[in-house]
Amino acid sequence: MSAARRTSIGIVGARGYVGGELVRLIAGHPRLEIAFVSSRSTAGQEVAAHVKGAPAGLKFSSLDAPEAAASSADVIILALPNGEAHRYVAAIDASDRPDRVIVDVSADYRFDDNWVYGQPERFRDRIRGARRISNPGCYATAAQLAIAPMLDALDGPATVFGVSGYSGAGATPSDKNNPEILRDNLLPYALTGHIHEREVARHVGWPVHFLPHVAPFFRGITVTVSLPLTHTITTEEMQQRYERAYGGEPLIRLTAKPPLVRDIADRHEVSIGGWAASDKPLRAAVIATIDNLLKGAATQAIQNVNLACGLNELEGIAHG
Ligand SMILES: NC(=O)c1ccc[n+]([C@@H]2O[C@H](COP(=O)([O-])OP(=O)(O)OC[C@H]3O[C@@H](n4cnc5c(N)ncnc54)[C@H](OP(=O)(O)O)[C@@H]3O)[C@@H](O)[C@H]2O)c1
Known part of the structure; x- marks a missing residue:
């Protein structure tokens, strides 16, 4: 055969x-x-x-x-x-x-x-x-997977603070992959109107405020997401929402401890977790890490x- x-x-x-x-x-x-x-x-x-x-x-x-x-x-x-x-x-x-x-x-x-x-x-x-x-997009994948399970509980734009390794800027030389500019540094850029801000907003159907930065490490992205809430949700309830949404997904790892960008390098998954929620003010936070070149x-x-x-x-x- x-x-x-x-x-x-x-x-x-x-x-x-x-x-x-x-x-x-x-x-x-x-x-x-x-x-x-x-x-x-x-x-x-x-x-x-x-x-x-x-x-x-x-x-x-x-x-x-x-x-x-x-x-x-x-x-x-x-x-x-x-x-x-x-x-x-x-x-x-x-x-x-x-x-x-x-x-x-x-x-x-x-x-x-x-x-x-x-x-x-x-x-x-x-x-x-x-x-x-x-x-x-790389940031956009991490951000939308972090936001999606909370969509029905949001009371305003999600704020996404993103930090990417410099491979996110590609191999062609620029300020965003210049080792001299990045050494011991964090480079903010495109703080309004980044294309991934529009991409995430379009594909989750909800406004997003995206604040990207480049860091001196080569690969990996971390997005820390702040979510304004319409009603009190406990940290445990938050975790359950992500488990319901992604429990069977082989390329999504859920972790109560905040995922660290160093641990996602060279891996195919997105790591999501580090959930935290408060009722005064009514908001929640979640972190996602992703290898920008892989997942x-x-x-x-x-x-x-x-x-x-x-x-x-x-x-x-x-x-x-
Ligand atoms: N880097 C990331 O983390 C990442 C993540 C998700 C998505 N992306 C997207 O993936 C795409 C590639 O990203 P990258 O980081 O791999 O970029 P890159 O390292 O800069 O590579 C770009 C490639 O395109 C070729 N190229 C450049 N201009 C061209 C043109 N006018 N016509 C034909 N070929 C051309 C280059 O090779 P030659 O000049 O030798 O032809 C090179 O092979 C981009 O659209 C980027 O936004 C990147």
Whole structure:
């Protein structure tokens, strides 16, 4: 009996931090294989020279949008900076296989009703069999999972204080990943109007105030969320709400102790907990930690590919 054919994946933007995690995950996935890994700046070079764990012999190529669309890939994952996905999507739409799965990890389609928002723990049924999937943002994944179980008890905007490791700013040099600026430091930025503020508000259906910062560590995000309440809720009742919402979710860990960002690095899960509630003033607090490059990007993309292609959602994601 022959083994089932593997689903082939093309990655555009494969030199980046998210692209590297995708290469590693797909290389270890029993039902997926790499069709191409595209990067303009490293074309022709061995992927393993840039990405630890990449298959030997695999090389970067530089595919423009029509070339990516003409490839044999069954699924194309776009891991490009914001604003760059459209021409690849347009080329795939116009190709002879327009019904291929596209997963876009940028923010370009997170506000587009024609695309499915790929947050499996909240919208799993919509993702199964979908062909156009926008992968949620890293902060946005942590924040919405932290807020969602409390939505019916909120009396005003949720305030999300976020701190990210500098890999959140990508591999291209900027102030937000400059070691000199970050050394012994915490860098506030985009304190109003961050795209993840709008993303979380849209996908939980409730206003959010988001205050992001970058820290000198490489990977991991912590969001500390303050929730104004309509009525008294005890800390125990709060914990029960999260257990009801996420008790069966393999990629969500619940913890009464505040989760620490250091403990989530290199892990596929989101950790949520450290619940605290008071009645004077009427408010509650909850913390979520996430590895921005894994559950905040690549792991979630693989969950989405698995769901879209009818595979087990956690196939190729070694967790626990
Ligand atoms: N970093 C995170 O924690 C994180 C988390 C969730 C989502 N995301 C999102 O994921 C996407 C990728 O993030 P990243 O951190 O991996 O970024 P990155 O490290 O800066 O990598 C960007 C990739 O895109 C390629 N690229 C850049 N401009 C391009 C263009 N105009 N046309 C074609 N390719 C281009 C780059 O390679 P070449 O220049 O060699 O072509 C590189 O491979 C972004 O949209 C980001 O917002 C990132």
